[in-house]
Amino acid sequence: MRVIVTRPAAQADSWVDALEKLGVKAAALPLMRICAPLDSAPVIEAWRQLAANRLVFFVSANAVAHFFAQRPSDVHWPADVWAGSTGPGTTAALRAAGLAASQIVEPSHDSAQFDSESLWQQQLCQIDWQGASVQIVRGDGGRDWLADALRDRGASVHFVAAYRRSEPEWDERSRVLLAEALSQPGSHLWLFSSSEAIDNLLLQLQRDEALPLPKGCRAMATHPRIASAARRAGFSPVWQSRPGVAEVVASLQSGAS
Numbered sequence: 001m002r003v004i005v006t007r008p009a010a011q012a013d014s015w016v017d018a019l020e021k022l023g024v025k026a027a028a029l030p031l032m033r034i035c036a037p038l039d040s041a042p043v044i045e046a047w048r049q050l051a052a053n054r055l056v057f058f059v060s061a062n063a064v065a066h067f068f069a070q071r072p073s074d075v076h077w078p079a080d081v082w083a084g085s086t087g088p089g090t091t092a093a094l095r096a097a098g099l100a101a102s103q104i105v106e107p108s109h110d111s112a113q114f115d116s117e118s119l120w121q122q123q124l125c126q127i128d129w130q131g132a133s134v135q136i137v138r139g140d141g142g143r144d145w146l147a148d149a150l151r152d153r154g155a156s157v158h159f160v161a162a163y164r165r166s167e168p169e170w171d172e173r174s175r176v177l178l179a180e181a182l183s184q185p186g187s188h189l190w191l192f193s194s195s196e197a198i199d200n201l202l203l204q205l206q207r208d209e210a211l212p213l214p215k216g217c218r219a220m221a222t223h224p225r226i227a228s229a230a231r232r233a234g235f236s237p238v239w240q241s242r243p244g245v246a247e248v249v250a251s252l253q254s255g256a257s
Helices: 009-021 041-048 061-069 088-096 116-122 145-152 172-183 195-207 224-233 245-256
Strands: 002-005 026-028 033-035 055-058 082-084 133-138 156-161 164-166 188-192 218-221 238-240
Touching: 002 009, 009 026, 009 245, 041 061, 041 156, 055 061, 055 088, 061 088, 061 133, 116 145, 133 145, 145 156, 172 188, 188 195, 188 224, 195 224, 218 224, 218 245, 224 238
Parallel strands: 002 026, 002 188, 055 082, 055 133, 133 156, 188 218, 218 238
Antiparallel strands: 033 164
16 A cells, blocks of 8 residues: 655655655655745744734744745844744744744644644633734635634734645656556555645546546545545545654554555
């Protein structure tokens, strides 16, 4: 069995390497591209206004990487501003960017899932947000759940798009891998960490007049919302796993394969 890793290219390649080191056959089929924003001015302004915030929340490791890549050379992270994280991957990116563990608020490592809801319930809902300013760093669009929760508690919330998402580039290698996965569904397991990746796959299949999915296309998702999207797309069965490489391998070894 081969696991198809659908993360953006750089992350997909590192996941393939990590999975194969643990004895899992894997191949990268990026189903989303992460690009720099068309206009970096809002990100630079967000950096210059950073000290006015009580919390800067990052929706993903990609948000961290692109936000810090555009940091003005004369601006540094204020010591008294928290960095909010959705989970271990985002936290690792924040630590790599130079933030101390004491500056980061994140869900507990044994959380059932890693997302803004878990962060709110475990960390943020206990805090008085009346009059506080919060910056949310994300891509071009996204969910407003945390922003709504913070505003309900009296916070002023602002968004900045540190990157853009776009459809993948379908080169010959990608098309060959896709054809193999569709023709041999029992020999492949799709690993999804984004609902948008599923949407992009369906768009390509629609262009190729390859819908509906063949019976027996299996998937593993790293969040309940992504698992639901995979089921709606026609994957069955669909398993759910925590998002780390070790957790995915453990799920495979426990019988999902």
